[in-house]
Amino acid sequence: MDISIYIDADACPVKAEIYRVAERYSLKVFVVSNSYINVPRDPRHELIVVSDGFDAADNWIAERAGSGDIVITADIPLADRSLKKGAAAIGSTGVAFTLSSIGMAMANRELMSNLRAMGEVTGGPKPMAARDRSRFLSTLDETIQKIRKQNKGGTS
Secondary structure, eight states: OOOEEEEEOTTOTTHHHHHHHHHHHTOEEEEEESSOOOOOSOTTEEEEEOOSSTTHHHHHHHHHOOTTOEEEOSOHHHHHHHHHTTOEEEOTTSOEEOTTTHHHHHHHHHHHHHHHHTTSOOSOOOOOOHHHHHHHHHHHHHHHHHHHHHHHTOOO
């Protein structure tokens, strides 16, 4: 089974890192966006431009990603949907979502949404730091290795 990487690409700050890792492992990459973005000229990299409808990119990814695939997203509901279909999900700062951690992430997302609505919290996430990029690369590499090991050993 081949590993495919699905990027929720519109606000993804680590696309260049994903392309490098995918090239090293010869993996297929689906770059899913609401508008045209530059994608390296590589037959394994495919730009998918979806409508600008609400969650169009998330829906496209969730309908296709499955067991043995990797979804790169900062969108917690998309990570949840991906995990439920058997895909691995990694945030752009390198935090891997798991079936045991996604519930807390969903609850925290809801809490922060409520606090923002009440004006208690303003601003967005912290800017990407070099250590976030490093952690992302490490997590992506570890995830690929884990999936490859599982695929060689049959079902686990």
